[in-house]
Amino acid sequence: MDEEIVLSDFEKKRIIEAVLFAAGYPVTFEKLAEVMHTDAADVERVVREYAEEYNRTELARGIQLLILGKACQLVTNEVFSDYVREVLGVKSGGNLSRSSLETIAIIAYNQPVTRMYVEQVRGVDSTYAIGILLDRGLIKEVGRLDVPGRPHLYGTTEAFLRVFGLSSLDDLPPLADRTEEM
Amino acid sequence: MTEITYKLEKYEGPLDLILSIVMKNKMEIKDIKIAEIFDQYMAYVEAAKFVDMDYAGEFITMAAELMYIKSKMLLPVQEEEDPREELVRQLMEYKTAKEAAKTLSERESEFAGRFEKDSVELKPVIDEDTRIDLSLLTKALASVFARAAEEIKRKEMMKIPDIPIVKRKRRTVEGSAVSILKKMVKRKAVHFDELFEGAEDRTDIISIFYALLELLRVGRVTIERPDDFDKTDSNVILRLNTEHLRETKEVASNG
Numbered sequence: 311m312d313e314e315i316v317l318s319d320f321e322k323k324r325i326i327e328a329v330l331f332a333a334g335y336p337v338t339f340e341k342l343a344e345v346m347h348t349d350a351a352d353v354e355r356v357v358r359e360y361a362e363e364y365n366r367t368e369l370a371r372g373i374q375l376l377i378l379g380k381a382c383q384l385v386t387n388e389v390f391s392d393y394v395r396e397v398l399g400v401k402s403g404g405n406l407s408r409s410s411l412e413t414i415a416i417i418a419y420n421q422p423v424t425r426m427y428v429e430q431v432r433g434v435d436s437t438y439a440i441g442i443l444l445d446r447g448l449i450k451e452v453g454r455l456d457v458p459g460r461p462h463l464y465g466t467t468e469a470f471l472r473v474f475g476l477s478s479l480d481d482l483p484p485l486a487d488r489t490e491e492m
Numbered sequence: 493m494t495e496i497t498y499k500l501e502k503y504e505g506p507l508d509l510i511l512s513i514v515m516k517n518k519m520e521i522k523d524i525k526i527a528e529i530f531d532q533y534m535a536y537v538e539a540a541k542f543v544d545m546d547y548a549g550e551f552i553t554m555a556a557e558l559m560y561i562k563s564k565m566l567l568p569v570q571e572e573e574d575p576r577e578e579l580v581r582q583l584m585e586y587k588t589a590k591e592a593a594k595t596l597s598e599r600e601s602e603f604a605g606r607f608e609k610d611s612v613e614l615k616p617v618i619d620e621d622t623r624i625d626l627s628l629l630t631k632a633l634a635s636v637f638a639r640a641a642e643e644i645k646r647k648e649m650m651k652i653p654d655i656p657i658v659k660r661k662r663r664t665v666e667g668s669a670v671s672i673l674k675k676m677v678k679r680k681a682v683h684f685d686e687l688f689e690g691a692e693d694r695t696d697i698i699s700i701f702y703a704l705l706e707l708l709r710v711g712r713v714t715i716e717r718p719d720d721f722d723k724t725d726s727n728v729i730l731r732l733n734t735e736h737l738r739e740t741k742e743v744a745s746n747g
Contacts, residue, residue: 334609391605415592434505475603483595
């Protein structure tokens with residue numbers, strides 16, 4: 311892969327599919343651009359085009375190509391989740407508790423935020439809920455706030471986008487009545 | 493007893509309880525009736541007989557807050573600021589979060605069935621020799637402890653004062669994990685002993701060791717038995733598992 315090879319969109323799409331299948335996890339446009347000797351914007355364009363072809367409802371594939379922020383991933387189609395669950399022996403439960411949901415909602419809409427902020431809004435200790443969300447990979451530490459104690463700042467991950475059916479944070483459903491800038 | 497558990501589970505916290513009282517009584521959040529809320533709130537708190545003291549504490553703190561607002565409202569001289577203002581703001585904010593949680597919950601039940609493939613095929617093959625061997629770790633740790641004991645003795649002899657407990661930086665397991673990874677990202681392979689550089693006392697050593705165990709467990713770090721392991725001064729080598737998918741991304745964002 312030393313020489314500069316200019317790939318056609320058709321080839322790029324097949325490369326993307328191969329890489330995403332093998333990886334399993336979300337691969338950034340940047341990483342894909344690197345291996346295909348192009349730039350992230352070009353990859354994004356190709357991926358968007360490909361995703362549209364790939365996910366066409368009339369094909370009703372069992373696999374779908376997701377765009378998750380600045381990355382993309384191949385995942386199973388949620389329509390067939392019952393079958394997948396049964397084969398893999400995944401319990402249908404495992405859904406997030408109310409406290410975890412409240413916590414992730416606050417983080418998603420206000421990120422990056424500290425644990426203190428979450429607790430201020432919820433009015434209760436949220437250490438446990440944050441721990442659960444970190445464990446499940448739905449949030450991650452994105453830095454530290456420059457105040458005494460340097461508390462961790464939390465933000466959502468690509469897994470969050472996948473599990474909640476979003477392709478970027480701009481897709482978050484608008485809030486009913488946001489009283490003021492928080 | 494069952495009734496109590498039911499009640500405990502029903503509310504996420506004092507704000508949730510107040511919000512539900514507000515809704516039940518069809519009050520406007522912006523014009524809540526503190527006296528009414530207070531009575532119903534206290535009735536719940538008294539009936540609940542909390543088991544979890546932290547959880548109870550949160551309810552009691554809010555009870556005091558309500559009482560304070562209530563007494564302020566009884567004062568004949570009204571201050572410029574409505575004493576309820578802060579509570580109203582909190583309730584509105586909490587209500588927004590609660591509604592957002594509900595919307596997200598619906599989305600979750602629709603989309604949580606999107607499974608990603610585990611990249612098993614790409615994981616490095618772990619052969620028998622590199623599988624985590626307890627004796628490697630216990631031996632290495634024992635030598636770290638022995639050295640720490642010597643260090644303490646040396647400090648005592650030289651009369652170097654210990655850092656007072658309050659001035660010590662607390663080393664968390666999490667923090668230790670990050671610093672281990674940072675060391676390993678730079679160097680790829682490090683000696684077991686090197687991870688403990690800068691450890692001040694037993695607590696630090698334990699924290700670092702615990703972090704290392706965690707990293708080994710999740711497979712982000714692998715352990716190697718050196719060829720001369722049976723010699724007394726040999727050192728276990730740890731390597732960063734470059735095949736591990738989270739390695740590059742996370743360390744980069746932490747660093």
